[in-house]
Amino acid sequence: MNKNLLTLADCAPSSTAEPMARAKAEDISALLKAVADPTRLQILALIAKADLQESCACDLTGPLGLSQPTISHHLKKLAEVELVEKQRRGTWIWYSLNKTRWSQIAQLFA
Amino acid sequence: MNKNLLTLADCAPSSTAEPMARAKAEDISALLKAVADPTRLQILALIAKADLQESCACDLTGPLGLSQPTISHHLKKLAEVELVEKQRRGTWIWYSLNKTRWSQIAQLFA
DNA sequence: GCTATAAATAGACAACCATCTATAAACCAA
DNA sequence: TTGGTTTATAGATGGTTGTCTATTTATAGC
Numbered sequence: 001m002n003k004n005l006l007t008l009a010d011c012a013p014s015s016t017a018e019p020m021a022r023a024k025a026e027d028i029s030a031l032l033k034a035v036a037d038p039t040r041l042q043i044l045a046l047i048a049k050a051d052l053q054e055s056c057a058c059d060l061t062g063p064l065g066l067s068q069p070t071i072s073h074h075l076k077k078l079a080e081v082e083l084v085e086k087q088r089r090g091t092w093i094w095y096s097l098n099k100t101r102w103s104q105i106a107q108l109f110a
Numbered sequence: 111m112n113k114n115l116l117t118l119a120d121c122a123p124s125s126t127a128e129p130m131a132r133a134k135a136e137d138i139s140a141l142l143k144a145v146a147d148p149t150r151l152q153i154l155a156l157i158a159k160a161d162l163q164e165s166c167a168c169d170l171t172g173p174l175g176l177s178q179p180t181i182s183h184h185l186k187k188l189a190e191v192e193l194v195e196k197q198r199r200g201t202w203i204w205y206s207l208n209k210t211r212w213s214q215i216a217q218l219f220a
Numbered sequence: 221g222c223t224a225t226a227a228a229t230a231g232a233c234a235a236c237c238a239t240c241t242a243t244a245a246a247c248c249a250a
Numbered sequence: 251t252t253g254g255t256t257t258a259t260a261g262a263t264g265g266t267t268g269t270c271t272a273t274t275t276a277t278a279g280c
Contacts, residue, residue: 036142
């Protein structure tokens, strides 16, 4: 996933050649699906604006008006594609953005 | 949608303030959902690599192994969020990428 | 008008997903 | 160990969506 979508298309020799490999399309799709949810976009924005750019899950339920398991579910989805990272400090688990992964998405559309 | 997601977060004064407006999150989500599908990513790549960077729907069914209505369905989704544009020339309808819209996505993750 | 081709629509169906409640697991402090 | 707090998991449910077949609409040529 080191080339963007448009240049990826150039890998094939002609306009009637094979399409982008399905497996690669599914990889990119999985990453984008994780971001393409309104609640997860709000979660990412909340983390980004928090002090030290990290939040614990319990700080997200209130502003978003969602149950704790629902927030946990979304954070798991974001962690699965490595868009957020978790770090346990005592009772709390702190979530932060993986900016490398973030900019990889930007590269896809550059 | 003229600021990216991370700076959008800065609009709020403190870490306990309101989250990103739900309506805005849903707008961005709708755009990203349109791209976050493996078949639609393949369609976009096929259009990008085609001669003159445009394809008619009938050129997509073969390489992707999908029915004509399914391709039509995906092209409609992409057109709804203005990621592709359509132009009728006789019997065929030619689809091309809206690169302005494309780069707007890149801006979100810049 | 008739026929052929391209694209869109309608309707059906299976798979996926966001959310909830209820419960369990992990951790800290007495 | 007991109790309180935070996070994760299990299971259920309603809504969304990708795909298909069948049909309709639009255009071109005879």
